[in-house]
Amino acid sequence: MANVESTIRELVTSKKVVLFMKGSRHFPQCGFSAQVVEILNKLVPAYETVNVLADAEMRDGIKRFSDWPTIPQLYVDGKFVGGCDIIKEMYANGELQEALGSQAQTAAKAATPSGPPVIAFTARAATAVQAARETPTDELRLAISPSFEHELYFDASQPGDVVVDTGGVTLHLDAESATRAHGLRIDFVDTASGGGFKIDNPMQPARAPAVRSLTPKALKASLEAKEKLSLFDVRTDGERATASVSAAIAMNEEGQRRLEGLAKDAKIVFMCHHGMRSRVAAEAALRQGFTDVWNLEGGIDAWSTEVDSSVPRY
Amino acid sequence: MSDHPTDFKGSIPDAIRDSICAALTDAKVEVAGGGGHYTIVVTSAAFEGKGMLENQRLVYSAIAHLMKGDGAPVHAVDSLKTVKPPKAS
Numbered sequence: 501m502a503n504v505e506s507t508i509r510e511l512v513t514s515k516k517v518v519l520f521m522k523g524s525r526h527f528p529q530c531g532f533s534a535q536v537v538e539i540l541n542k543l544v545p546a547y548e549t550v551n552v553l554a555d556a557e558m559r560d561g562i563k564r565f566s567d568w569p570t571i572p573q574l575y576v577d578g579k580f581v582g583g584c585d586i587i588k589e590m591y592a593n594g595e596l597q598e599a600l601g602s603q604a605q606t607a608a609k610a611a612t613p614s615g616p617p618v619i620a621f622t623a624r625a626a627t628a629v630q631a632a633r634e635t636p637t638d639e640l641r642l643a644i645s646p647s648f649e650h651e652l653y654f655d656a657s658q659p660g661d662v663v664v665d666t667g668g669v670t671l672h673l674d675a676e677s678a679t680r681a682h683g684l685r686i687d688f689v690d691t692a693s694g695g696g697f698k699i700d701n702p703m704q705p706a707r708a709p710a711v712r713s714l715t716p717k718a719l720k721a722s723l724e725a726k727e728k729l730s731l732f733d734v735r736t737d738g739e740r741a742t743a744s745v746s747a748a749i750a751m752n753e754e755g756q757r758r759l760e761g762l763a764k765d766a767k768i769v770f771m772c773h774h775g776m777r778s779r780v781a782a783e784a785a786l787r788q789g790f791t792d793v794w795n796l797e798g799g800i801d802a803w804s805t806e807v808d809s810s811v812p813r814y
Numbered sequence: 815m816s817d818h819p820t821d822f823k824g825s826i827p828d829a830i831r832d833s834i835c836a837a838l839t840d841a842k843v844e845v846a847g848g849g850g851h852y853t854i855v856v857t858s859a860a861f862e863g864k865g866m867l868e869n870q871r872l873v874y875s876a877i878a879h880l881m882k883g884d885g886a887p888v889h890a891v892d893s894l895k896t897v898k899p900p901k902a903s
Contacts, residue, residue: 567871567875568871568874569874569878569881569891570874570890570891580867581867582866582867582870583870585866585870585893585894585895586866586867586870589866590866
């Protein structure tokens with residue numbers, strides 16, 4: 501036991517940012533861990549993650565070490581910062597950016613072009629907003645996800661909000677959404693179901709990259725043609741021991757470093773057992789900024805039935 | 815949310831509430847949830863002048879015995895809010 505403790509102490513003092521989490525940076529296996537990863541990804545280019553699901557001793561050890569009962573847990577400069585709730589709040593009020601230091605502050609500044617975004621409501625949209633408001637104390641809020649899904653709703657104002665007066669309508673955005681809102685135009689249009697808000701966002705990439713599907717046959721052809729691509733296997737070590745594709749890189753700590761070292765336009769293929777977990781990992785890679793991302797449809801199971809029956813099915 | 819088996823007898827939300835009140839005597843505690851997952855809101859003057867980390871630690875230490883082991887009645891605290899009571903004016 502004293503052993504785990506010294507391993508943890510060594511880890512958190514030797515690395516600036518360490519996240520103890522369920523799953524890995526590229527494949528979080530719990531919603532709270534995923535939320536913290538998403539925040540850290542925005543703020544720091546590199547950080548250490550420890551998957552507590554892979555090591556029961558570590559899982560108990562870190563809870564004792566921090567005197568904190570839940571995972572994830574974030575350490576910065578050897579100091580315990582907190583769990584998911586605390587990190588989200590610290591991110592919203594800027595304390596986390598401060599704790600993570602100049603790197604994060606520069607990243608945050610670069611992400612904010614110049615002051616609050618300019619947003620326009622058409623007269624019709626402004627009228628529709630007033631008509632829809634039920635509680636006078638609630639503010640109109642707009643959230644824009646990293647993949648440019650827009651959500652317009654009423655809710656209370658939050659600390660750290662960017663407030664935009666658009667002439668008639670006051671709009672609240674969280675700081676992250678505000679960076680994706682420059683030049684936004686909101687209209688109200690007739691639809692089959694009676695009318696709805698239409699949001700034009702000039703910052704939205706013309707064709708947002710999506711995960712593309714790869715068949716086992718196409719992957720085999722690419723591998724045989726020595727096409728430059730990286731194939732990542734997101735399954736567990738146990739599954740890999742049962743059945744594997746020789747060209748695949750295991751998505752462990754080492755695999756993550758390999759992925760992070762690739763150019764953003766490098767061709768990347770993810771695979772798992774049936775193609776579900778690998779799709780999650782592929783979508784995470786897109787959010788990381790990779791653009792040429794493929795999912796091996798059907799996973800190693802389809803690989804076995806379609807191209808290489810010497811690979812056992814399980 | 816998944817279900818988590820426990821051999822705990824009685825009301826888990828009550829046990830959470832009682833444990834927190836035993837540690838923070840002035841606390842007002844709201845507990846919601848089930849199936850091992852709980853949302854807890856605690857209002858107490860003990861949170862005054864402390865950081866969020868310390869405040870959450872106070873609450874977690876009060877319910878630590880309910881979160882211990884594989885068959886623990888409390889599998890996860892999905893959300894924990896610590897609120898300072900409004901100042902009397």
